[in-house]
Amino acid sequence: MVGIRSYGAPEPAALDALETLHLRSLDVLAGFETMVERAEPAFRPTAARFRDLHRVQSEELAEMIARFGREPESKGSLMSTVNRAVVSLRSLVNGVDGNIIDQIQDGEQHVVTAFDDALGEGQPIDVTARLRSMRRELCLLLFETQAAAATGR
Template sequence: MAGIRPFAAPEPAALKALETLHLRCVDVLAGFETMVGRAEPEFRATAERFRDLHRAQAQELAEMIARFGREPEIDGSLMSTVNRAVVSMRSLINGIDGSILDQIQDGEQHVVDAFDDALGAGQPIDVTARLRSMRRELCLLLFETQAAATGR
């Protein structure tokens, strides 16, 4: 008798959307890893929160993809390099502090959109539940950091 698998295999389009979401997480993670090392002391904890969340989510998404028999991308796309370069240049010109929050919000919207695409692609119910939770975690962090910056 076959054992119960923790995840049912998604359809090809749903798996592709999950891989795209993972790739976006890896790409933004690259920027936050650079940001943490260059952030002003008063902003470092915020950068670390984003880095840690994306690291954990990228790892979990990679594990999901691997369970479905696919090899997750671990190095990211060209956007990983671009994100590192943008953060490095920003640190030289303006520094990395709370003034970067608008750019973070814009960049994170691409990840939120990838969550929406993955959720709309017909994932298995257990994957859908976890993706919703992960999306909520990211949106809550975005809300908290924006509220703290605006004093709300």
């Protein structure tokens, strides 16, 4: 693990990792936007919480990337389209309800891993602090939704 840098621009590898995190966040955001549209009424608030968290985090990550002189991605990767398609197909076959929690947990692991990768590249201290906070927010939401699904709420 590279040490935490002080304020200032990150090394190129650290900025690349930040861009990868932003891209993964955009990709899952696309899936949650479709999920909110197609979710069963009882599950819609959960999908909306994920959508809203990823929207805020994607915007903040884009601001960080722009601050360091790179143009942030705005639409996501091919995975954005795949995520939308998967959610749309699932809504036609099985519906989008609480039974999708395990798939959400699996998909979100890619974002958590991207947080870990970005943190492991020695970001500036202010970026490190914010990334840790953002990762905690996501992990807490994942924990809450998994616990709710396990108890049937």
